[in-house]
Amino acid sequence: MHPDTVPPLLSLAGIEKRYGAVRALQGVDFELRAGEVHALLGENGAGKSTLIGIITGARPPDAGTMTLAGRVVAGLDPAAARLLGIACVHQQPALFAELTVAENIGLRLEAGGAWRRVDWRARAARAAELLQRVGAEFPATRTVRELSMPEQQLVEIAGALGAGARIVIMDEPTASLTRREQEKLYGIVRGLRTAGVGVIYISHRLEEIRALADRVTVLRDGQSVGTRAVADVTEPELIRLMVGREVGLTERAPGAAPGAVRLAVQKLGCAAGGVGDISFEIRAGEILGLAGLVGAGRTELARTLFGLTPADTGCIRIDGQEKRIRTPGDAIAAGLAYVPEDRRRHGVILEMPIAQNMTMAVHRRLFPGGWLRSGPELALAADYIRDLGIKAAGPDAPGASLSGGNQQKVALARWLATQPRVLILDEPTQGVDVGAKSEIHRIIRRLAADGLAVLLISSDLPEVLAMSDRLGVMRGGRLVEMLPGGTPAPVVMAAALGQTGRAVA
Amino acid sequence: MRRPTRELSVAGVLALLLVAMAVLAPAFFAPQPLRSLLVREMPALVVACGMAFVIIAREIDISVGAQFSVCSVVAGLLAVRGWPLPLVLAAAMGTGALMGLANGALVALARLPSIVVTLATMVTLRQGLNLARQGEFVNLPDGVQWFGLSQTAGQWLVLAVAAGVLTVLAWAARHLAAGRFVYAVGSEADAARLAGIDPARVTLGVFGFMGVLTGFAAMLNLVQSPQIQPLVGSGLELKVIAAAVVGGVAISGGRGSLWGVLAGLLLLATIPPALIHLHIEAYWEKAIQGAIILLAAASDGLGRKGGRA
Amino acid sequence: MSPTGETPLWRRLLFRHETLLLLVLVVEWLLFYHYGTTVNRRGVTVGFGTMDRQMDILRHSCEIGLLALALTPVILTAGIDLSVGSLLGLCAIVFGKLWHDAGVGLPLAAALTLLAGALAGGLNAGLITRLRLPPLIVTLGTYSLFRGLAEAMTQGAVTYTDFPAAFLFLGQERWLGLPAQAWVLLPVAAGVWLMVHATATGRSLRAIGFSPEGARYAGLPVDRRVALVYVLAGVIAALAALIYTARLGQAKADAGTGYELFAITAVVLGGTSIFGGRGSITGTLLGVAAIAVLKNGLATLPVVIRLNATEELAGVLTGLLLLLALLGSNLPAWLGRGRTPR
Amino acid sequence: AESKLMIGMLPKAKGNAYFISCKNGADKAAKELGVELLFDGPTDSNAAKQNEIVENWITLGLDVITVAAENKESLSTALRKARAQGIAVLTYDADAMPDARSFFVNQATPAGIALGLLDKAAELAGGEGEIAIITATLTAGNQREWLRIIHETLPVKYPKLKLIAVRPSDDLKDKAQSEATALMSAHPNLEVIVAICTPGTPGAAEAVKQAGKTGKVHVIGLGLPNENRRYVHEGVTDAVMLWNTEDLGYLTVYAAAALAHGELKPGAKSFQAGALGSFEITGDNILLGKPYFFTKENIDRFDF
Numbered sequence A: 001m002h003p004d005t006v007p008p009l010l011s012l013a014g015i016e017k018r019y020g021a022v023r024a025l026q027g028v029d030f031e032l033r034a035g036e037v038h039a040l041l042g043e044n045g046a047g048k049s050t051l052i053g054i055i056t057g058a059r060p061p062d063a064g065t066m067t068l069a070g071r072v073v074a075g076l077d078p079a080a081a082r083l084l085g086i087a088c089v090h091q092q093p094a095l096f097a098e099l100t101v102a103e104n105i106g107l108r109l110e111a112g113g114a115w116r117r118v119d120w121r122a123r124a125a126r127a128a129e130l131l132q133r134v135g136a137e138f139p140a141t142r143t144v145r146e147l148s149m150p151e152q153q154l155v156e157i158a159g160a161l162g163a164g165a166r167i168v169i170m171d172e173p174t175a176s177l178t179r180r181e182q183e184k185l186y187g188i189v190r191g192l193r194t195a196g197v198g199v200i201y202i203s204h205r206l207e208e209i210r211a212l213a214d215r216v217t218v219l220r221d222g223q224s225v226g227t228r229a230v231a232d233v234t235e236p237e238l239i240r241l242m243v244g245r246e247v248g249l250t251e252r253a254p255g256a257a258p259g260a261v262r263l264a265v266q267k268l269g270c271a272a273g274g275v276g277d278i279s280f281e282i283r284a285g286e287i288l289g290l291a292g293l294v295g296a297g298r299t300e301l302a303r304t305l306f307g308l309t310p311a312d313t314g315c316i317r318i319d320g321q322e323k324r325i326r327t328p329g330d331a332i333a334a335g336l337a338y339v340p341e342d343r344r345r346h347g348v349i350l351e352m353p354i355a356q357n358m359t360m361a362v363h364r365r366l367f368p369g370g371w372l373r374s375g376p377e378l379a380l381a382a383d384y385i386r387d388l389g390i391k392a393a394g395p396d397a398p399g400a401s402l403s404g405g406n407q408q409k410v411a412l413a414r415w416l417a418t419q420p421r422v423l424i425l426d427e428p429t430q431g432v433d434v435g436a437k438s439e440i441h442r443i444i445r446r447l448a449a450d451g452l453a454v455l456l457i458s459s460d461l462p463e464v465l466a467m468s469d470r471l472g473v474m475r476g477g478r479l480v481e482m483l484p485g486g487t488p489a490p491v492v493m494a495a496a497l498g499q500t501g502r503a504v505a
Numbered sequence B: 001m002r003r004p005t006r007e008l009s010v011a012g013v014l015a016l017l018l019v020a021m022a023v024l025a026p027a028f029f030a031p032q033p034l035r036s037l038l039v040r041e042m043p044a045l046v047v048a049c050g051m052a053f054v055i056i057a058r059e060i061d062i063s064v065g066a067q068f069s070v071c072s073v074v075a076g077l078l079a080v081r082g083w084p085l086p087l088v089l090a091a092a093m094g095t096g097a098l099m100g101l102a103n104g105a106l107v108a109l110a111r112l113p114s115i116v117v118t119l120a121t122m123v124t125l126r127q128g129l130n131l132a133r134q135g136e137f138v139n140l141p142d143g144v145q146w147f148g149l150s151q152t153a154g155q156w157l158v159l160a161v162a163a164g165v166l167t168v169l170a171w172a173a174r175h176l177a178a179g180r181f182v183y184a185v186g187s188e189a190d191a192a193r194l195a196g197i198d199p200a201r202v203t204l205g206v207f208g209f210m211g212v213l214t215g216f217a218a219m220l221n222l223v224q225s226p227q228i229q230p231l232v233g234s235g236l237e238l239k240v241i242a243a244a245v246v247g248g249v250a251i252s253g254g255r256g257s258l259w260g261v262l263a264g265l266l267l268l269a270t271i272p273p274a275l276i277h278l279h280i281e282a283y284w285e286k287a288i289q290g291a292i293i294l295l296a297a298a299s300d301g302l303g304r305k306g307g308r309a
Numbered sequence C: 001m002s003p004t005g006e007t008p009l010w011r012r013l014l015f016r017h018e019t020l021l022l023l024v025l026v027v028e029w030l031l032f033y034h035y036g037t038t039v040n041r042r043g044v045t046v047g048f049g050t051m052d053r054q055m056d057i058l059r060h061s062c063e064i065g066l067l068a069l070a071l072t073p074v075i076l077t078a079g080i081d082l083s084v085g086s087l088l089g090l091c092a093i094v095f096g097k098l099w100h101d102a103g104v105g106l107p108l109a110a111a112l113t114l115l116a117g118a119l120a121g122g123l124n125a126g127l128i129t130r131l132r133l134p135p136l137i138v139t140l141g142t143y144s145l146f147r148g149l150a151e152a153m154t155q156g157a158v159t160y161t162d163f164p165a166a167f168l169f170l171g172q173e174r175w176l177g178l179p180a181q182a183w184v185l186l187p188v189a190a191g192v193w194l195m196v197h198a199t200a201t202g203r204s205l206r207a208i209g210f211s212p213e214g215a216r217y218a219g220l221p222v223d224r225r226v227a228l229v230y231v232l233a234g235v236i237a238a239l240a241a242l243i244y245t246a247r248l249g250q251a252k253a254d255a256g257t258g259y260e261l262f263a264i265t266a267v268v269l270g271g272t273s274i275f276g277g278r279g280s281i282t283g284t285l286l287g288v289a290a291i292a293v294l295k296n297g298l299a300t301l302p303v304v305i306r307l308n309a310t311e312e313l314a315g316v317l318t319g320l321l322l323l324l325a326l327l328g329s330n331l332p333a334w335l336g337r338g339r340t341p342r
Numbered sequence D: 001a002e003s004k005l006m007i008g009m010l011p012k013a014k015g016n017a018y019f020i021s022c023k024n025g026a027d028k029a030a031k032e033l034g035v036e037l038l039f040d041g042p043t044d045s046n047a048a049k050q051n052e053i054v055e056n057w058i059t060l061g062l063d064v065i066t067v068a069a070e071n072k073e074s075l076s077t078a079l080r081k082a083r084a085q086g087i088a089v090l091t092y093d094a095d096a097m098p099d100a101r102s103f104f105v106n107q108a109t110p111a112g113i114a115l116g117l118l119d120k121a122a123e124l125a126g127g128e129g130e131i132a133i134i135t136a137t138l139t140a141g142n143q144r145e146w147l148r149i150i151h152e153t154l155p156v157k158y159p160k161l162k163l164i165a166v167r168p169s170d171d172l173k174d175k176a177q178s179e180a181t182a183l184m185s186a187h188p189n190l191e192v193i194v195a196i197c198t199p200g201t202p203g204a205a206e207a208v209k210q211a212g213k214t215g216k217v218h219v220i221g222l223g224l225p226n227e228n229r230r231y232v233h234e235g236v237t238d239a240v241m242l243w244n245t246e247d248l249g250y251l252t253v254y255a256a257a258a259l260a261h262g263e264l265k266p267g268a269k270s271f272q273a274g275a276l277g278s279f280e281i282t283g284d285n286i287l288l289g290k291p292y293f294f295t296k297e298n299i300d301r302f303d304f
């Protein structure tokens, strides 16, 4: 079958979508054929998930048409989309936490009215079969609440697979999968393609796209900037399409001469967080990178250090003094600061003005006696809005009105304001645009130069490689390797995967 | 399915209480009074079933007591006018449905918080009824009590009907897609939307159904005596909410079973007669009731704390 | 609803919930002033428009006002406390028992009663923060427990009376032109106002109400703050018990029955979101006033328009007013996105 | 423009059938006398609420306030205030402190009620055996008073009569029914259930009837004829105690009007109340007459 002679399974033309002032999609065209894997590529916030939402009927478009197998569809809702054979694995698993895996899959797959009888036997059998196909090792009788994030992702995939859909959409499905599960998934995707299903595959991993996809469409700032056959395109070209210009990765700058040991961690462990036996130290002025796959336990380590899930073994020393950290308050008092990875839930309080967000960790210093004083608060906010180049209507603007990158900067400002001695950054540039990203990098470097000890957690390998003076690698809740700065990426990846000495496919 | 630990532990406490009664006051189990007491609790059981659905859907309805009163009085007055019983029943359920749907519309469509909406409708309905009736009893015509049957037959009928309602609803909650939709919406409304379930419709339905069940329960109560007091049903909302919560229905939605609610209600309903049998003075009753609610909730809290990271 | 820098000040003020509520209050007041005041057959001006009546309204609103003030911080943290009415009863009994049975002096008895309130609030707080139980369930349990303890302590039967005039002064006399208990209410209102609006503590209560996890990640002492509001609610309920006892001259186990619902109604009517985060003490006070004026104003009408059963009518109108206020303040939200229930 | 006399009548609980029938009598008297009657009160027994209503009436400048005091002490302060402002104050049904009112329209003394019921119960039980009491709430004022008298009298007068339980019914007939059912099962030798709140009497009767213990367990209590008629006819309820509540309301309004017009003065020995004729006054108590037992024989003569 020659791709060009096959009529498209799905085509979108001139799709537009606004969220208030944000134009998330501005006239996107897209086309999917039966039996192809079509990758969707673009920076964070480029509009990929929004586009998916429109295809699955979760969000109505403001303008544009959608044609499915030659018929224009309008006024789509999720139920209708499902009937039309569209299935989706969402980026954030959209599951029923209180219900079992079997039921989660069942509710998604079963058609029919509210007054039909549920066939639990068939449900269980089907779920078991689907779980097996995706290589899940947990039973379908488990409650989703008890599953880990990657396991939940597998449930999503099983559900989409079971829909027997003509179109299967996967929004960063491998982001939290282990390697074995990833391989299994690749097999599944290839199987779907052979079966004539159209697959839309979103991923930030270029090598994955190369291995799996037939064509790739690049979105930039809500516009489709080009569709290419994967075989005919080079990686630099894809990056240029994505970003709009050549991007040199942040150059690795030689760190300032490190000072005395700032943070020393010995045999730290927290059973509830699944991390244990962790020892390392960071000197003043040093940036310690922390690499690892998602689920490796880096966030848990940070949470343990920060007293969110207090350690049950080991000790933490700051500037040589042992600190007992049972709560985030203790951690702040000890000179720690933690910019969490999930900024919408933890980094900022969306309903509150950004000035109040920024001063939230320095109440004690800013408000002597506990009395609010708007002068110092606004002054502090104004300083950081200026210094970090935050784009906001003003210090009174609620956090929710800011773009993701600017929210991230607000979160950062909150912690910089504490004038910490140790700064823990968890995925500080996730969802941040290129300009802001290099700005944040610059800030991190400057802070280190000022004598802070920085612990940088990032899944963006080039980022950690470029920024870190030394590099810790975590796997399964343990710190398994400590590598010098400038270690080549494949070596780091291999360590993260536990395949010492072998490069990643 | 989740392991029904909570339901079992409540059932366990109830069993313990019953065993204690068997040892300390075996007279408690004399069949006729026990049946009468059970029959007295059947209206509350039916309302509690509705409340369970409401809470599973992550809402709450504190107007059920007032709804119960309104349905009772409406039904009573219609019976006095000589309407045949089936029509009275339909009217009671219809009245309940209207009130439930009004709550539901305000919650699901106007998107107001259910606790406040039903607080407002509770006050409005209760005071409205006072305004209209000034507390006067409704003396029912002959032939209404026990649906015109003999007392024994009538009692069995009430028990059977309530048991039937419970069984059917428990079955529906588990085996009917609509029942599962309620759990789904209560567990995660956004995920439900993606799975093609309309949360607003489910919420509206749950409140409407709550009203229908309340009307039905009012009839099950109406037939138990020859007169109706407009104050009937005051305090019912707290009783059924407590029963549901003690029986393991999670106030955060998505979790719980009607069998647990049955156990919870029986536990709460057993306390007053048990106190009488154990010769414990009445003024301890509320304190003991409160302590049991707290204990049941605390055991759940401790369990959760140990069970999950 | 969220203010942004571009909205002009006057618009922000005009569309505030408090402004609308104030308007309702003024309209209510004017209507009752007009229709509820008359000259009786002895030639005396009587009814709503008299100073005495206004003072009585204030006097009768103090306990509900205190409970509403206690509940506002609780609801700001997205919590609820159903037990305050029962706790009022329990504290009244504790006070009566201490003074009457144990012979403790009045000031010490009052202090110990406040302590008892704090302990009872502490029980709520402990169950909520230590065991992570939903406040609704915890306080539903203590709602029953506290009332039950009050009945058990008195066997339901004992009423403490014959309090000395010095104490009754607090509930029945005027001082500096205002009912004596208003001088309790006002400082408490000012204190809670300051706490909620002018301190870092109040700020953190809002943060907790919006997002408890977010507040924890910001290093705020979430459990301590949550505990604080329930303990504070307990203390204020105990204070309300004292002035209730002084007003009626008796301490009895049924004191404050049903007050929790009035107080919650007033708080919500005052614009505090039951989901937490949003709300103000000014709004709460206006809410209390709007309900009190409605209730008492209607009660003056029988003389003028021969309308009986005003109590029930007041209940019906309060319910409707609450719904209207909710619908009104949710109007902007409908146009945009809705909120998840509860 | 106001020329009609305004009389406020405050019941303990407005919704209570007992007071509703009081109001019927009061309305009749008001019409006859051409006075304005305000009947308002708490919807459930509530001392604080009563207080607020009285204070409201004071500022409304009523001519007479008549109250059935839920609680002696708590209401008296407000009543004294009313008198100080020249408002005439009468109590009926349940008295306040003597200095807080001019007269008490006494339908029956607390002792009269309590002992009347107790004697009846003892008679039905044959002087020995078990009796139980159903009350409204544990805290309700007059019920506490009756209970106190019963507790005091029982060991002296009827040493072989055993009071085995006092159960609250929250003024709910249905709850009284459940309580009575449990009482009978817990105490198989129970002989008499005494309901000292009006919803309790039909509730207990229904329980006895359903338990098939008609004639074995006797029911007596306070109540209105209409709410108890069928049980009395069926022999479930042996006797319902009531003073004539309509007369109580009627008499109260007549006394109130006379007081306001200065026709009723302290020291009077008797009082003429419209169609009901003359009533005896002892001290400052206007006596309605003895409480009355409705039984199978006489109940059909009354319709209220």
Ligand SMILES: Nc1ncnc2c1ncn2[C@@H]1O[C@H](COP(=O)(O)OP(=O)(O)OP(=O)(O)O)[C@@H](O)[C@H]1O
Binding pocket: A019, A020, A022, A023, A024, A042, A043, A044, A045, A046, A047, A048, A049, A050, A051, A091, A403, A404, A431
């Ligand atoms: N609910 C929303 N309200 C307001 N703005 C939104 C909303 N959802 C998305 N946006 C904005 O729309 C734009 C596109 O977002 P979208 O989630 O589609 O990006 P994406 O390409 O999927 O990014 P990522 O790679 O991070 O998943 C972003 O600017 C985002 O901030």
Ligand SMILES: Nc1ncnc2c1ncn2[C@@H]1O[C@H](COP(=O)(O)OP(=O)(O)OP(=O)(O)O)[C@@H](O)[C@H]1O
Binding pocket: A147, A148, A149, A150, A273, A274, A292, A293, A294, A295, A296, A297, A298, A299, A300, A301, A341, A459
């Ligand atoms: N041992 C475990 N048991 C259950 N769930 C786990 C375990 N380890 C990790 N998880 C889950 O996997 C997810 C990722 O873990 P964590 O955040 O610690 O990893 P990470 O290396 O920081 O990854 P990320 O890149 O997401 O920050 C979390 O949601 C966590 O709950």
Ligand SMILES: [Mg+2]
Binding pocket: A048, A049, A050, A091, A171
């Ligand atoms: Mg996305």
Ligand SMILES: [Mg+2]
Binding pocket: A298, A299, A300, A341, A426
């Ligand atoms: Mg992480």
